[in-house]
Amino acid sequence: MNKTASKPNKAAGERLVPIFVMGKRYEVPDSLTIQKALEYAGYMLVRGCGCRGGICGACGTVYRFPNSYRIEVGLACQTVVQPDMYIAQIPFFPGNKAVYDIESLPAVGGTIAALYPEVFKCVGCGTCTRSCPMDIDVLGYISKAVQGDIAAVAEGSFDCVMCGLCAARCPAEEVQFNIAILARRLYARHLVPKAEHLEKAVKAVEDKAFDKALQELKKKSLDELKKLYKSLETEPEMADESWTPQNKSYLGE
Numbered sequence: 001m002n003k004t005a006s007k008p009n010k011a012a013g014e015r016l017v018p019i020f021v022m023g024k025r026y027e028v029p030d031s032l033t034i035q036k037a038l039e040y041a042g043y044m045l046v047r048g049c050g051c052r053g054g055i056c057g058a059c060g061t062v063y064r065f066p067n068s069y070r071i072e073v074g075l076a077c078q079t080v081v082q083p084d085m086y087i088a089q090i091p092f093f094p095g096n097k098a099v100y101d102i103e104s105l106p107a108v109g110g111t112i113a114a115l116y117p118e119v120f121k122c123v124g125c126g127t128c129t130r131s132c133p134m135d136i137d138v139l140g141y142i143s144k145a146v147q148g149d150i151a152a153v154a155e156g157s158f159d160c161v162m163c164g165l166c167a168a169r170c171p172a173e174e175v176q177f178n179i180a181i182l183a184r185r186l187y188a189r190h191l192v193p194k195a196e197h198l199e200k201a202v203k204a205v206e207d208k209a210f211d212k213a214l215q216e217l218k219k220k221s222l223d224e225l226k227k228l229y230k231s232l233e234t235e236p237e238m239a240d241e242s243w244t245p246q247n248k249s250y251l252g253e
């Protein structure tokens with residue numbers, strides 16, 4: 001997070017509330033998310049900011065209110081400021097991360113325990129579940145990891161955005177999100193049937209089906225690209241899975 005000189009003007013009618021960023025007091029409109037409030041206060045977010053839509057998990061944030069012992073957590077892009085928040089961001093959580101080759105890893109429950117033996121240290125406190133901004137039953141999937149149930153961990157953690165907030169609060173020092181992504185990789189690579197349409201798409205890439213169209217696009221100017229983008233046929237909101245555009249020249253067909 002860098003500090004910049006510029007500060008946008010407050011819109012008419014908005015109420016200003018005090019917040020504290022790394023100990024320094026700022027007044028920001030009460031309608032803003034923490035992320036927008038940081039920018040309003042003059043910070044330029046170069047880490048801890050990605051999708052701005054609750055998907056990428058880059059903006060994990062901890063905060064606390066005066067006279068409260070409780071540390072609260074949330075995604076900065078999804079949490080609206082409240083008066084007197086003391087805010088600090090956790091753009092990266094330095095959790096244990098096993099290194100493996102997913103192709104050769106056995107898709108059996110014992111693999112999780114072999115790579116993350118600390119999974120057995122879970123004391124079942126549920127702090128991880130209470131910390132999760134995606135409302136995932138984190139304790140639930142960690143319990144399944146202890147049992148070696150790869151499918152249950154993969155399905156139970158499907159919405160994880162890897163923000164790290166669960167790990168930041170865990171008294172057993174688990175890195176739940178890395179355990180979960182191991183299970184999802186094992187599940188997707190070895191246990192579920194392969195998706196035929198994905199196989200087809202991968203083969204098309206390998207056969208260089210898109211190369212000619214990509215080369216043509218690379219030669220275009222920015223204005224030409226914008227015009228082309230605007231003219232693209234877009235998928236209707238209610239389309240079923242069989243929908244494809246009329247013009248398939250960019251699909252390698």
Ligand code: SF4
Nearest residue numbers: 122123125126128170
């Ligand atoms: S916070 Fe840690 S110890 Fe507590 S339930 Fe979650 S994984 Fe287990």
Ligand code: SF4
Nearest residue numbers: 132160161163164166
């Ligand atoms: S499981 Fe952990 S890392 Fe994943 S979204 Fe929830 S708090 Fe974030």
Ligand code: FES
Nearest residue numbers: 050051052057077
């Ligand atoms: S910026 Fe991506 S989740 Fe907040």
